[in-house]
Amino acid sequence: DQQVKQNSPSLSVQEGRISILNCDYTNSMFDYFLWYKKYPAEGPTFLISISSIKDKNEDGRFTVFLNKSAKHLSLHIVPSQPGDSAVYFCAASMKTSYDKVIFGPGTSLSVIP
Amino acid sequence: EPEVTQTPSHQVTQMGQEVILRCVPISNHLYFYWYRQILGQKVEFLVSFYNNEISEKSEIFDDQFSVERPDGSNFTLKIRSTKLEDSAMYFCAGQWISGNTIYFGEGSWLTVV
Numbered sequence: 699d700q701q702v703k704q705n706s707p708s709l710s711v712q713e714g715r716i717s718i719l720n721c722d723y724t725n726s727m728f729d730y731f732l733w734y735k736k737y738p739a740e741g742p743t744f745l746i747s748i749s750s751i752k753d754k755n756e757d758g759r760f761t762v763f764l765n766k767s768a769k770h771l772s773l774h775i776v777p778s779q780p781g782d783s784a785v786y787f788c789a790a791s792m793k794t795s796y797d798k799v800i801f802g803p804g805t806s807l808s809v810i811p
Numbered sequence: 812e813p814e815v816t817q818t819p820s821h822q823v824t825q826m827g828q829e830v831i832l833r834c835v836p837i838s839n840h841l842y843f844y845w846y847r848q849i850l851g852q853k854v855e856f857l858v859s860f861y862n863n864e865i866s867e868k869s870e871i872f873d874d875q876f877s878v879e880r881p882d883g884s885n886f887t888l889k890i891r892s893t894k895l896e897d898s899a900m901y902f903c904a905g906q907w908i909s910g911n912t913i914y915f916g917e918g919s920w921l922t923v924v
Contacts, residue, residue: 740918741902741916787853
């Protein structure tokens with residue numbers, strides 16, 4: 699039962715262009731969403747988060763959009779840089795279970811110079 | 812910036828042996844987690860720990876697994892009798908008392924042979 703889905707296992711983008719990573723979730727109880735970035739052989743690094751009371755959160759080159767009715771969120775990276783090449787995990791949690799964050803399977807982003 | 816540190820970074824062990832993975836969370840984190848990632852698969856929740864007891868665990872976290880925080884600083888994951896399928900990267904993580912952002916360590920790569 700995949701509660702957090704990332705249907706694109708990989709994505710290639712030219713340097714300078716926009717990268718859009720998508721995430722869908724099934725559990726309407728989720729109210730907090732996070733994006734993590736992971737390089738090989740390293741732990742996931744927190745990037746940006748959004749609460750369900752908002753529909754957009756921005757931090758530098760990273761913007762997360764949340765569409766609650768569609769149970770969909772996306773991460774935009776503008777402009778994309780080669781150092782952004784990594785696996786990006788979407789994750790979600792809910793107020794009733796702050797103890798656990800559910801991860802999606804990840805999308806591998808390659809930014810081509 | 813404070814970090815979650817994990818030891819060892821890599822351990823090779825024979826099937827059936829006991830393994831202890833150690834983590835030093837960020838001080839004044841109160842919630843602690845173990846996650847794992849089998850090669851090529853997604854990051855999976857194992858267990859959460861708060862106030863010196865397990866608060867939630869996944870179906871993966873069976874009787875061969877245990878966690879403890881013996882001295883108020885180190886947080887350990889013990890695998891009593893390792894199996895080949897326990898080979899994975901194990902991530903320790905911590906969380907502040909409020910807020911949902913979880914901060915991960917670099918991971919401990921366990922290879923069971």
